[in-house]
Amino acid sequence: MKLGVVRGAELPDPKHLLEGSGKVHRYVALKTRADLKRPGLKPLLKAALAAWKRRAKSGY
Helix, strand or coil, X not given: XXXXXXXXXXXXXXCCCCECCXXXXXXXXXXXXXXXXXXXXXXXXXXXXHHHHHHHHHCC
16 A cells, blocks of 8 residues: 655655655555554654645645
8 A cells, every 4th residue: 555645755754754756746655554653654744744734824
């Protein structure tokens, strides 16, 4: 399963979880339930949500 991250290319990814070669979007590959507990996944998703909220607030 792949968890898509909108505009993931713009996010910090110090644990190198994001995959894909697109210029804008990236994804995190999830093969087992244990992958949901990978270090760095929660902060990455929080950053994605915060970025989305900033864009929504600015009308973009």
